Amino acid sequence: MIDAATQTDSDTSDAAVQWPADVHRVVTMDHVYTHTQELHGQEEEDTRSLYLFPSDDEFSEDSQPQHNYPDPEYHDDVKELQNEGSQLTLELTCANGCSYRWQSQPTLSGTKGEGNLLLAASVFFSGIHFAKFKRFCNNMNLQTICEDTYTRLRKTFVFPVVEKTWAKEQSAVLTDMKSREEEVVLCGDGRCDSPGHSAKYCTYTFLDVQSQKVVDFKVVSCTQVSSSNTMEIRGFKEALTTIEGNGVKVSTISTDRHPQIVKEMRVSNPEKCHEFDPWHVAKGVSKKLAAAAKRRECEGLGEWIPSIINHFWWSAQTCGGDAEVLKEKWVSVIHHVTNRHDWPGNRHYHCCAHEPLDETSQRSKLWLQPGSEGHQALVKTVKDKRLVKDLGHLTKCIHTSLEVYHSMYLKYLPKRTHFGYDVMIHASMLAALDHNNNANRGQAVYQDGESVGEPKFKISWSKVHKRFRARPVAVQKDYGYMKAMVADVLSSVSDSNQGVDMRETQTHIMAPQDRLPRSQIIVQTQQFSRFK
Template sequence: MVMCVVNGCDSKSKVYFTVMFHRIPTKDNERKNQWLAALNIDLRTPVESIKKWRVCSEHFAPEDYLENMDRVTHTTVRRLKDTAIPTIFRAQTGRSGSSPTTSTPQKSRPAALPAEFKVPLPLQRTSPAKTVMGIRPSAALAPTWTQLDPHNIESAGMDISSTSAFDISMCSEPAADPADTSFAPTSPSTSTTGSTSSSSGPLGGWKERKWMVNESKLMELFQKCSTCGTLMSEANQTIHTFCSRITVSFTCNNGHTGHWESCPNTRQMADNNLISAAATLFTGATYTDIAEWAGLMNLQIPKKSTFYNIQACYLIPVIDAAYKKQEYMVKARLISQTLDGEGVQLCGDGRSDSPGHSCKYTTYSFMDDSSSQIVTFDLIQVSQATSSVAMEPMGFRKGLEKLLDEGLAIKVITTDRHPSIRKLMREEYTNIIHQFDPWHVAKGMKKKLVAASNRRNCKDLAPWVKSVSNHMWWSCCSSKGDATELHRRWTSILYHISGVHRWEDNGREYQCYHKELSPDQQQMKKWLSVDSPAYKALLEIVMDKRLLKDLQQMTLFKHTGQLEVFHNALLKYCPKRLHFEYAAMQARTMLAVMDHNENHSSSREQAKSAAGLPRHNVVFQKQSKQWIARPIYTKTTQEFRDGLMEGVFERRLDPTVKYKESASHVRIPRLPANIALQPKPSKEDVLRAYTSRFKGPSERL
């Protein structure tokens, strides 16, 4: 998720948030210094850090923008002028007597004050030369915004920090800090005042806390009249249920009436029905799993038809709108990068919904190599292609053509060695550098090595399989773009594996890059003899003509490792071997993209223990048959789901949206009614031709 770098600014890229984000100019050193001075950031900050920061449009005046026709959406959009500098900064209150806030942007956001401490005051623009107490010092070019009381102007500079962080801590429970061993969590038996916790949201909203209540305990509340205390019989109660909602109407013997509902309604639809359906889809669950879980507990949830009606009418359109906004922001950044003359480097890979050649869908995704964010994807159904094998190159072509039409200057594309994609790049996109992924190449080579080591007379090759695979990675990453050097380093494994660490080639002397081995190490190592069958099998694999030719397209050391991370996230939202309709499959893929992009806009940090040490898991790797250490990273976030939930209720409140009607603007290509090659016959004809080898002639239908 993109966040504004200005200290105290809470702008972030939410679903229904129309704020734009701009990069700090780094090409022009003078403009860069002007921006840094305006933002109160140290001018000596490394450029690598500055490139990761963004400034939102809230800090620019309206006259800082130009209106142009966008080439992507063909609509009028605002673009920042080349001479624009951030000049608008909201007031920030600090602790009394504290030093000014530092210029280094902080990763963590300051905690917001409770509602009772937030007093909305009008904003008045002051000149840059004025210094206002409690406001971060700004540069000479940047005017400030000061909160003023309309009744008492002198109170604008009053320091209210003495009642902020210290006083409110008396009435709120501190959050658990796993690194603090002295923290003792509240006992489960401890009762707390108030109906909501600090993380449950406002009372009555969709984030309001909810409990599972037994029917017998619920009906105990209606045994007596709440007005006069008279006992009520079941005959005077009318109970209606619809999915997760229950309503009770009652009349006591004294004529007092009442009506109770288990949840609020939004345009006559129970909020809990909407929330439970949205939570099922937005978390990647399936209705079948949730319904089976709820059925065992006899928990009332929306029925199957209600769930799919809500999904088609409200959930999928909201997902589509949120994805389009995020996709536009990612592409706008890449187009800006293109206009700056930098060019774009992408990696692409396909993922099928089931293994083998029987898949129905293939998702082909393109990822920006610099930010590890998904730029676009195309969902291909098998009926759109001639075969399941042709689905991946079809998705590749559609996605690449779409990006080129939108104005992206693509310099490099990294893929696997799919023959059809190789041919496309070689014949139709000659101006784009095509690189192969070392991970896919090493994976295929490793399979050949394992198969060769399983032969009867090649068992000595087995201990070297992992070393040869690692040597492939080392050769690619250390050749520095030189194809000749990559070829030489790769083939040098043949010398090392036979115990030769110094050799002569083309009149030059070379040696291995590892440390010199001692005589004992040299003697203990099981080197392969050049006359052995194991060495000859290795020689055949290493010197394979196709592999040596492909090395020329592996010089830049571009790999699709982050795309494999995205495919793991895709498994959560689109599990394999589960069937989804095209619209649902597309929406679930969009959810996976938004989840991935939120958590990979910057590299995830490794989790740390209470002692501050990096955390690892020790796992047994099935492939290598060894125990290895794997780093544990910080937990992912899914803040985009909150925006989706808000969007669902906004769409429900829209009177123009009719229930049980799908959105017309959702992008779904024209597809055949089904993947069958013949029209469906009648059921009677199928049953007449039905036979079973497990039944005798008399038992058949």
């Protein structure tokens, strides 16, 4: 990939030296590689330094200078210049006295080598922690950029492209929501960066139920609120304000049973329908029953938990929007588990909806005895006052599906790993872009073989259901948008994009007061150290 701009010839030209036709040697990139090895004083079996070559097209024969040498054993004089990250720069001098400079990558302003910028963008876009990537490169002796260079390139060139791409995607989602005639239904949930009550960040996300795409998210730092317990409600308020500020009329919101959000919806948004996510409620019921089933006197209750949770989902899905019907169907499970399938006293639901059971057939689990410890624990859980009260918020059975999104979110922002505020924001944008560009994927089918055209399933053992289950396999994700982002990063260099300095905007987020001089902080730390 040597062009006219990087090649410098001496006064002696090739035409001035005439060698016999039968005595010649062609200088190719193989010689450059060989002499690079000799330059470091390494034997063939030793570990060599590897460099990144962005494209094989850069090494066409036309770009390599060729000279005739009188001595077949002659070697070029190769001098390795100061290299920058993954870029290799060599200065070569041939027998004719021609000297030229060869670089493994095109040089870009502010990045030294194009490969350095490609590395920074690709590592961040792929959700790879740079420390792991650096260790990978060190293990195979692959020359790469340092962490400071990665941070600078990411902030200067990568972050602005992520912001631009997410703004375009969010605008398209909001435009689609505003153009609908039917009511807009949102589901929201918060995700903290660490378990317990010591979280530093909380990311609250709103997802459009119809399109299953992320509409907006807010990253809240613990220093922005009075305590970590109030981060979720702040993220909820800010995200909802942004969505409605863009002209979207929200009619229904589905969340978990967070007390502060329940109060906010009741006081500030009484015109909106507030639904609870059945998944969160079912998870809470399952935990209570599992805890009770561990007691010896409640033996037999554990086998019924999967069926009880299935009954809860069925009750929410078939209640027809009537809270009283939902309550009667849900409470009926305390009769079914005792082999009682009809009961008086209800207004709507008087008997089980299943077909009559064959009493002679062998059952996989035993009936519970009425009044037993296990049955009483079930009755206590099913008739819990808060649970029965919350059934009125489950009549539409709006499942948020945000736990699936949060699982994918860990790819870009794993828990128990500290990230700065700017990384939290831009990595959250990447997670939202990943989700939106691959939402509503269909099921994959076999392309060849005996099963061609048939849908794909993955057979796995379920510890919950105690049996093998067939899970549909979705089609592979499309990351074409990510290649476009990489191209935008490269083009931003030619546009002299210097990025956005976020240091000033983070001051009030990372710390509630201005930072003191470095020397003063060190003195104070040593002065109040408990180890002195």
